[in-house]
Amino acid sequence: MQALGKHAGRRFVVAVPYLWLIMLFLIPFIIVFKISFSETRMAMPPYAPLIEWRDGAIVGIKLYFSNYSFLFTDRLYASAYLYSIKVAAVSTLWCLLIGYPMAYAIARSTAAWKNLLLMLIILPFWTSFLLRVYAWIGLLKSNGVINNVLLWLGVIHEPLTLMQTDFAVYVGIVYSYLPFMILPLYANLEKHDTTLLEAAADLGARPWRAFLRVTLPLSMPGILAGCLLVFIPAVGEYVIPSLLGRTDQLMIGRVLSDEFFANRDWPVASAVAILILGLLVVPIMLFQRVQKGELEARP
Amino acid sequence: MPDAYVRIEGVTKTFGGAPAVDNVSLDVQRGEIFCLLGGSGSGKTTLLRMLAGFETPTSGRLYIDGQDMTGIAPCERPVNMMFQSYALFPHMSVEKNVAFGLEQEKLARAEISERVVQILDIVKMGAFIGRKPHQLSGGQRQRVALARALVKRPKLLLLDEPLGALDRKLREHTQFELLAIQKRLGVTFIVVTHDQGEAMTLASRIGVMNHGQIVQIGTPLDIYEYPQTKFVADFVGSVNLFDGRLVEDEADHVRIRSEELGAVVYVDHGITSAPDVSVSVAIRPEKIGIDRTRPAGSENVAHGRVKEIAYMGDTSIYIVELDAGKLVRVTLPNVVRRAEDRLTAEESVYLSWHASSPVVLTR
Amino acid sequence: MNRGYFSRTGLVIGLAFLYLPILSMVVFSFNNSRLVTVWDVAHSPTLKWYVALLSNQPILRAAWLSIRVAASAATGAVVLGTLVGIVLARFGPFRGRTLLSAMTTAPLVMPEVITGLSLLLLFVALEQLIGWPRGRGMLTIILAHITFTMSYVAVVVQSRLAGFDESLEEAAMDLGARPVTVFFRITLPLIVPAIVSGWLLAFTISWDDVVVSQFVAGPASTTLPMVIFSKVRLGVSPDVNALATLMVLIVALGIVISSLWMHAMSKRRERESQLAIAANQ
Numbered sequence: 001m002q003a004l005g006k007h008a009g010r011r012f013v014v015a016v017p018y019l020w021l022i023m024l025f026l027i028p029f030i031i032v033f034k035i036s037f038s039e040t041r042m043a044m045p046p047y048a049p050l051i052e053w054r055d056g057a058i059v060g061i062k063l064y065f066s067n068y069s070f071l072f073t074d075r076l077y078a079s080a081y082l083y084s085i086k087v088a089a090v091s092t093l094w095c096l097l098i099g100y101p102m103a104y105a106i107a108r109s110t111a112a113w114k115n116l117l118l119m120l121i122i123l124p125f126w127t128s129f130l131l132r133v134y135a136w137i138g139l140l141k142s143n144g145v146i147n148n149v150l151l152w153l154g155v156i157h158e159p160l161t162l163m164q165t166d167f168a169v170y171v172g173i174v175y176s177y178l179p180f181m182i183l184p185l186y187a188n189l190e191k192h193d194t195t196l197l198e199a200a201a202d203l204g205a206r207p208w209r210a211f212l213r214v215t216l217p218l219s220m221p222g223i224l225a226g227c228l229l230v231f232i233p234a235v236g237e238y239v240i241p242s243l244l245g246r247t248d249q250l251m252i253g254r255v256l257s258d259e260f261f262a263n264r265d266w267p268v269a270s271a272v273a274i275l276i277l278g279l280l281v282v283p284i285m286l287f288q289r290v291q292k293g294e295l296e297a298r299p
Numbered sequence: 300m301p302d303a304y305v306r307i308e309g310v311t312k313t314f315g316g317a318p319a320v321d322n323v324s325l326d327v328q329r330g331e332i333f334c335l336l337g338g339s340g341s342g343k344t345t346l347l348r349m350l351a352g353f354e355t356p357t358s359g360r361l362y363i364d365g366q367d368m369t370g371i372a373p374c375e376r377p378v379n380m381m382f383q384s385y386a387l388f389p390h391m392s393v394e395k396n397v398a399f400g401l402e403q404e405k406l407a408r409a410e411i412s413e414r415v416v417q418i419l420d421i422v423k424m425g426a427f428i429g430r431k432p433h434q435l436s437g438g439q440r441q442r443v444a445l446a447r448a449l450v451k452r453p454k455l456l457l458l459d460e461p462l463g464a465l466d467r468k469l470r471e472h473t474q475f476e477l478l479a480i481q482k483r484l485g486v487t488f489i490v491v492t493h494d495q496g497e498a499m500t501l502a503s504r505i506g507v508m509n510h511g512q513i514v515q516i517g518t519p520l521d522i523y524e525y526p527q528t529k530f531v532a533d534f535v536g537s538v539n540l541f542d543g544r545l546v547e548d549e550a551d552h553v554r555i556r557s558e559e560l561g562a563v564v565y566v567d568h569g570i571t572s573a574p575d576v577s578v579s580v581a582i583r584p585e586k587i588g589i590d591r592t593r594p595a596g597s598e599n600v601a602h603g604r605v606k607e608i609a610y611m612g613d614t615s616i617y618i619v620e621l622d623a624g625k626l627v628r629v630t631l632p633n634v635v636r637r638a639e640d641r642l643t644a645e646e647s648v649y650l651s652w653h654a655s656s657p658v659v660l661t662r
Numbered sequence: 663m664n665r666g667y668f669s670r671t672g673l674v675i676g677l678a679f680l681y682l683p684i685l686s687m688v689v690f691s692f693n694n695s696r697l698v699t700v701w702d703v704a705h706s707p708t709l710k711w712y713v714a715l716l717s718n719q720p721i722l723r724a725a726w727l728s729i730r731v732a733a734s735a736a737t738g739a740v741v742l743g744t745l746v747g748i749v750l751a752r753f754g755p756f757r758g759r760t761l762l763s764a765m766t767t768a769p770l771v772m773p774e775v776i777t778g779l780s781l782l783l784l785f786v787a788l789e790q791l792i793g794w795p796r797g798r799g800m801l802t803i804i805l806a807h808i809t810f811t812m813s814y815v816a817v818v819v820q821s822r823l824a825g826f827d828e829s830l831e832e833a834a835m836d837l838g839a840r841p842v843t844v845f846f847r848i849t850l851p852l853i854v855p856a857i858v859s860g861w862l863l864a865f866t867i868s869w870d871d872v873v874v875s876q877f878v879a880g881p882a883s884t885t886l887p888m889v890i891f892s893k894v895r896l897g898v899s900p901d902v903n904a905l906a907t908l909m910v911l912i913v914a915l916g917i918v919i920s921s922l923w924m925h926a927m928s929k930r931r932e933r934e935s936q937l938a939i940a941a942n943q
Contacts, residue, residue: 009841010753017746017812018758021765024809028780031787045786098679101672108666117673119921124680126862126913129870130887131906134894135683138690141898143700145686178680229771236773238873243894253775260779260877270783273776280773288767291817353832373835386833389826390851399847400837434934451837 029277036270037063047266067271077255081275084252087166087241088234091173095181095230096223098174103185103222104215107192118186125179133172133243140168140244168244169251173234181226187294188222189215221290228287232280252276303362304329304487305350305455310359312345319345321511322359329454332481332488334498337508338534343491346508347457350489351380363455374403379453383460385444387432393419393443394428400451418450419443421480438469445477449484458490462497474500495535499523507531528662532581539587539627540660541580553659554598555580559625565598567654570661579660584630586656589617589642594651601650603627605642617642619650684910691903711904718901721889728869728886731800735807736864740857742808743815743864747856748849750816751823752831769813778877781806785878798880806878807868814867815860822856823849 038047039062051061071077106117124132139145140162147159162168192215200210238253245251250258252272260269303326312320320342327333335343348354350361352373361368363377379400387396394415401411419425422442432440441464448456461477462470478501481488492498498505499519506516507530515522515531526532529540543557543564555564555578564580594600603621610633617629627650642648692707693700715721746766750759769777785795785802795801830852834844872887879885893899 013745014749014753014756014758014762017742017749017816018762020742020809020812021746021762024781024784024805025765025769028784031783032776032780035783045790098672098676101669102676105666105669105673108669115921115925117677119917120677121680123914123917124684126866126917127684127910128887128890128906130872130890130894131687131902131909132683134890134898134902134906135687137894138686138898138903139683143697148700175679175683178676232771233773236775238773238775239891253773256775256779257873257876266783269779273779276773276776280771284768284771287771288764291767291770292763351832351836353835372840373832374838374840376836378836380833380836382829382833384827384829386827386829388830388834388848399834399839403838403840403843431934433931434937447833447837 032270032273035267036067036274037065038067038267038270039064040265040267045266046264064267067267068275070268071271071275076250077252077272080250080252080255081279083249084235084237085279087169087173087251088231088237091170091177091234092181092227092231094170094174095178096227099178099181099185099226100223103182103189106182106186107189108194121179121182121186129176130239133176133240136168136172136175136244137163140171163244164246166246169241169246172240172244173230173237176240177230177234180229184225184229184294185219185222188219188225192218221293225287225290225294228283228290232283232287235280236276303327304331304364305333305489306362307346307350308360308362310346310349310356310361312342312349312354313357318342318511320349320356323511323513324359325506325513325516327487327489329487330485332478332490332501332503334490334492334502334505335508336492336495336498336505336535338493341508342511343493343508344459345511347380347459347489347491350455351378351457352376377453378455378457379448379451380457381444381448381459381461383463385432385440385464387440387443387447389432391431392428393424393430393432393435396432396443397447397450400447404451414450418446421449421483422446437464437466438473441465441473445480449480449486452484453486455487455489458488460492460494461490463492463494470497477501507534509534524658526581526658526660529579529581529660532658532660537584537628538581539584541582541625543578543580545576545578545659552654555657555659559621559623560601561621561623562601563598564657565654566657566659570659576661581658581660582652582656584616584628585614587627587629587650587652589619589629589631590649590651591642591646593649599652599654599657601627603648603650605644605646605648608642608644619648621650684906687903688907688910691900691907693900693903696900711900712908715901715904715908720884721886721901721905724884724886724889727800727883731803731807731885732865732868734804735811735868736861738804738808739812739815739864739868740861743812743860744819744853744857746812746816747819747823747853751820752828752849766813766816769810770817772810774871774873775877777810778806778874781809781874782877798878799883802878802880803875803883803885806874807864807871810874811864811867814863815857818860818863819853819856822853826852 034050035047038050040046041048048062050063051058102121106114106121109117137144141147142159142161142163144162146162147156150156151159196214196218197210200214201207205213236253236256237251238257241251241254245254253276256269256272256276259265259272305325305327307323307325310320310323311318319340323342323346335346337343345354349356350363350368352368352371352375356369368376388399391399394412397415397418398411401414406414416425416428419428422445424439424442424446427435427439427443432443435443441461445461462473465473474497488501490498490501492501502519504516504518505522506513507522508514509530515527517525522531522535526535526538532538532540541557541560541564543555543560545553546556546563547554548570550569552568553566553570555566557564557580560580566580588594593602601621603619605617606620606626607618609616609618612633614630614632617631619627619629621627629650690701691711692709693702694705694708694710695702746762750763750766753759781802782798785798785805788794789796795805831844831848834848835841839847870887872885872891875885875888876891879888890902890905893902
């Protein structure tokens with residue numbers, strides 16, 4: 001809106017949210033970055049200033065790289081880091097395998113069904129995430145619903161250990177993030193022209209082949225958006241592994257919060273945050289490009 | 300022209316360095332219907348949007364009724380626009396849509412509703428006053444959009460592809476209504492269109508645009524019968540173009556030899572050009588006659604063979620391949636219902652035309 | 663077609679996967695036994711956990727705090743997020759647009775621990791520098807929640823505006839409306855549905871948040887998810903099942919009613935347009 005934009009109010013409209021985001025989104029990262037180079041000390045706040053001021057002049061800058069070297073030498077951090085990537089990747093793959101057929105089926109159903117099914121996909125999202133993860137404790141624990149049913153059916157004679165396993169974390173993440181995979185996939189698949197498949201069939205392609213050669217390549221942007229929406233937050237996931245996951249192998253988000261809350265080591269927690277961000281910066285930028293393409297393609 | 304109502308002086312608009320409108324100067328008179336005709340990307344819509352105030356010229360000036368429009372916001376201009384998409388506010392009824400502009404003038408309620416009813420009657424939409432836009436057909440939306448723009452009694456109305464969204468039958472009908480309303484209210488119209496038929500019927504004058512420039516301005520007859528460039532000849536209607544050389548250049552006639560045509564073209568009016576120069580000859584398809592036998596005279600006749608015939612109902616189009624290999628398009632009216640001796644493909648024919656028909660183009 | 667069959671089977675299994683856990687939670691909220699998942703045939707169903715829940719003062723206090731936080735955060739997020747959505751959808755290119763759009767999409771995927779940590783460090787630094795916000799509590803939670811929920815509002819508003827032709831606003835200006843009038847009479851009414859769903863979305867996300875709240879909350883301000891989280895870390899608890907059932911019920915009712923209403927509206931619109939077209943022929 002060029003002419004409206006020229007109005008003096010334009011500056012104001014842009015400036016208010018802009019300043020807010022710079023203040024509460026951008027600057028906090030700079031602070032995290034700064035503190036990751038600080039020395040821990042027993043005080044409040046529990047870190048030493050980087051820059052020493054005396055009589056209005058800088059008399060010294062102290063950068064402590066030991067927070068980072070600590071992370072690289074202690075095996076706990078490296079294994080938590082790699083474990084988080086593995087968990088996020090495996091969960092993303094499962095989300096895709098479960099979510100794709102669901103999104104496909106919804107996109108191909110009649111208009112009335114479409115609305116109902118979409119509502120069913122979105123509905124759990126509106127109920128508490130925490131409580132939905134909690135529901136799995138009741139299902140997975142040794143005297144939980146799944147074990148009780150299997151014992152009753154005689155499939156097993158001893159309760160299975162399902163809680164505090166990798167499996168439980170995968171289930172929790174897939175369960176919580178599934179709508180985030182389905183919705184972008186659906187948004188993409190829904191736009192496909194069904195005559196493309198008819199054309200492929202007309203040219204002699206069997207349904208599976210038509211799917212692999214036509215539908216799948218066309219749905220790549222949806223797949224990418226869905227996978228990034230699951231993978232990026234899953235890497236730093238904290239609640240799900242805390243409730244369902246192993247106690248002998250932590251995820252990196254848990255390590256961060258333990259350093260922060262239990263050890264009160266803010267500089268090391270900041271350094272962990274910076275390393276997570278370093279891992280995620282490329283996926284996040286990729287997500288922004290996908291999102292931009294999605295939002296700025298005018299009908 | 301001192302009393303030009305709209306004056307465009309050397310206006311250029313660049314988007315990211317590329318000129319969309321390139322040094323255009325133009326005068327539009329009061330009460331005129333001026334059509335900007337051009338293909339997509341010719342700059343016609345950008346020019347219109349600059350008049351409305353949605354775009355600012357990179358250089359040059361715009362005057363409306365003698366007033367410089369530089370720095371004047373769209374809401375302050377004595378101009379209204381009818382958008383190609385109609386841009387009817389979807390959350391407002393027909394009445395509210397039309398009243399919107401008057402409400403901005405802070406008029407009394409009674410006057411607003413009186414003027415709304417009046418204009419809706421003019422566009423024959425009085426019965427639909429309470430409808431929402433989605434409850435209207437395309438043609439009805441077009442009328443509401445027109446009423447909404449006209450109710451403010453603008454001195455100048457800008458119309459962006461006013462008939463573009465209507466089907467063919469409705470278009471023809473609406474064209475004439477638009478003309479009647481314009482005459483009745485005495486508003487100056489500037490119409491943007493890519494449809495030459497629309498431009499021909501609506502316009503008192505047409506400005507043909509190409510690559511951001513106005514290539515020719517004239518009455519519909521001027522533009523069609525006396526195109527000044529190959530682009531105009533080709534863009535407005537269909538045309539046969541032949542390359543040739545000027546062999547004789549007199550004040551009252553010229554002769555052109557064309558190898559493509561395999562004939563000498565005699566034109567009964569003079570042109571201003573140096574002799575022995577390369578020129579193009581343009582002949583409209585409907586100005587060419589077809590005979591089985593050679594007509595009298597040695598000039599303005601070419602020989603060929605019928606390649607294709609397309610029956611269009613009112614006319615037929617014949618594609619004739621000349622001896623030199625060039626394809627020529629000829630349109631003939633189907634005067635007789637069941638002609639016994641209708642031309643058939645592969646027949647040998649002679650093409651001929653009147654000495655006043657060819658147009659000689661040097662650009 | 664066998665592919666249709668395959669994907670439909672997948673859909674049914676997937677939906678079962680989504681709903682069975684919730685269903686089991688609901689069922690066991692009526693169970694008399696403390697053991698939650700062992701059904702006490704003799705004394706169930708019972709409402710005793712609901713009664714216990716409604717007399718549990720800490721939970722009620724936390725719920726009340728959460729409601730106030732979520733409502734304030736959603737309102738703030740709607741104001742800021744709507745501005746961002748309009749700027750991104752309508753203001754065309756300007757310097758700093760890329761940064762704004764990056765700062766809007768990044769929070770959508772940013773891991774919560776990072777958002778929480780960075781905001782807390784900001785609040786601590788601010789308190790040191792300018793003495794505000796003094797300590798941490800409801801205010802800091804609201805500020806944090808506005809920051810990461812406004813992105814959702816912005817995305818919803820932006821995509822709604824992308825569905826409308828910009829010439830609507832131009833037409834209003836052309837008819838003599840000043841930018842402020844254009845905003846209140848044209849743009850705002852058009853995006854009201856997006857603003858409503860943006861508010862609900864922001865409310866839900868704020869209401870649900872435990873990680874960011876844990877970082878930025880003070881000792882005196884415990885939100886409902888924080889109470890639930892500390893309870894369920896110790897294992898299942900029947901009153902949490904009752905709480906979950908109540909929340910699922912409220913959400914389900916709200917969604918069913920609103921979608922029935924929207925369905926009826928779109929049906930009416932469809933019928934009206936069909937009538938209009940029929941009348942013109």
